[in-house]
Amino acid sequence: SQQGEEDPQALSIQEGENATMNCSYKTSINNLQWYRQNSGRGLVHLILIRSNEREKHSGRLRVTLDTSKKSSSLLITASRAADTASYFCATEHIQGGSEKLVFGKGMKLTVNP
Amino acid sequence: NAGVTQTPKFRVLKTGQSMTLLCAQDMNHEYMYWYRQDPGMGLRLIHYSVGEGTTAKGEVPDGYNVSRLKKQNFLLGLESAAPSQTSVYFCASSTVPVYEQYFGPGTRLTVT
Numbered sequence: 001s002q003q004g005e006e007d008p009q010a011l012s013i014q015e016g017e018n019a020t021m022n023c024s025y026k027t028s029i030n031n032l033q034w035y036r037q038n039s040g041r042g043l044v045h046l047i048l049i050r051s052n053e054r055e056k057h058s059g060r061l062r063v064t065l066d067t068s069k070k071s072s073s074l075l076i077t078a079s080r081a082a083d084t085a086s087y088f089c090a091t092e093h094i095q096g097g098s099e100k101l102v103f104g105k106g107m108k109l110t111v112n113p
Numbered sequence: 114n115a116g117v118t119q120t121p122k123f124r125v126l127k128t129g130q131s132m133t134l135l136c137a138q139d140m141n142h143e144y145m146y147w148y149r150q151d152p153g154m155g156l157r158l159i160h161y162s163v164g165e166g167t168t169a170k171g172e173v174p175d176g177y178n179v180s181r182l183k184k185q186n187f188l189l190g191l192e193s194a195a196p197s198q199t200s201v202y203f204c205a206s207s208t209v210p211v212y213e214q215y216f217g218p219g220t221r222l223t224v225t
Contacts, residue, residue, distance in 0.1 A: 003155065031211060042117070042203055042216030043156075088155065092211040098169070099210045103148075105155035 004032070004072075004089040006107035015113050019076040023089030023104060024069075032065055033090045034074050037106070043088060046074075079111045114139055117217035119204050125223045126194040134189040134220050136204030144207045145187040146171075146214065147179060149200040156203065162187055163210070194224045 004025040013019055023032070031050045035043040049056045049065045049072065056063045062075040076083055086106045093102050117138045126132055136145065143164050148156040158171030160179040168179045176198060178190045187206075191198060201221050205214040 033213070040219075042218050043205075043214075044216070045213040048213060098163075100158065100161075100171075101211055101214060102158075103156040105153060 003102045004091050004104040006087065006089055006104045008107060009105075010108045010110070012110040012112065013079060015079060015081055015111055017079055017111075019079050019083070019109055019111070021074045021087050021107055021109070023072045023074070023091075025072075025089075025091045026070065027093060028067075029091045029093070031092050032063075032072050033101070034061075034063060034072075035088045035090060035103075037086045037088065039085070046087075076109075079109075081111050081113045083109060084111045085109060116140065117204055117206055117215050119202075119217035119220050121220060122218065123221050125225065126191075127225055128195060130194050132191050132194065132222075134191075134202055134204075134222075136187045136189070136206075136217055137185055138187075138204075138206040138215070139185060140206060140208075140215065141184070142206035142208055142215070143184075144210050145181065146205045146207075147177070147187065147189045148203045148205065149173065149198075150203060150219075151200050159189065159202075191222075194222075196224045198222065199224045 004023040007022045033048045034046040037043045060077045065072045088106045090103045120135045146161040147159040162181040165184040204217040207214045
């Protein structure tokens with residue numbers, strides 16, 4: 001499968017702690033994205049990192065990309081209960097001659113107040 | 114801006130019935146997508162469209178049809194519903210195919 005795989009599949013932490021989620025993928029990519037999904041809602045785009053970038057920040061989010069290891073990590077600092085959600089990585093692939101975004105299976109983050 | 118909207122939010126069908134899910138976006142996006150989300154499977158692309166009047170198959174197109182008669186609307190049809198089509202369906206749109214996608218709130222479909 002070309003989809004990314006998030007690791008761990010589930011993570012439970014206390015409010016104020018940092019949360020780190022990892023994504024590994026198999027084929028070369030042009031960019032990698034992270035999305036959040038709150039329970040019962042649609043996915044929301046968090047951040048996009050291009051293959052020629054190594055690190056990117058957005059508020060409390062820090063994303064790294066290591067193309068040599070085909071992996072990315074999403075760090076949420078000073079977590080809040082509102083960060084409780086499922087997180088997905090998505091990678092760009094060429095399928096059937098056109099570009100597609102392929103989503104991983106997601107990982108569930110629980111932040112306990 | 115409403116963003117991406119989906120109707121209905123919930124639906125229960127009997128095996129063999131047909132229905133249409135409607136997706137609408139007000140962001141003037143060229144690209145629109147239909148995904149299904151099942152436990153442990155992530156999101157899988159059913160069909161997509163690269164512009165008004167165009168449609169293309171995704172990863173799991175069997176049992177579904179789509180139409181994009183207007184740029185802002187993308188319809189997903191189930192011709193003869195099967196229990197295997199019980200899922201949560203998400204519509205999304207984007208300006209270009211591999212940049213940020215904007216998702217609707219989802220339609221939860223149960224086929225009995």
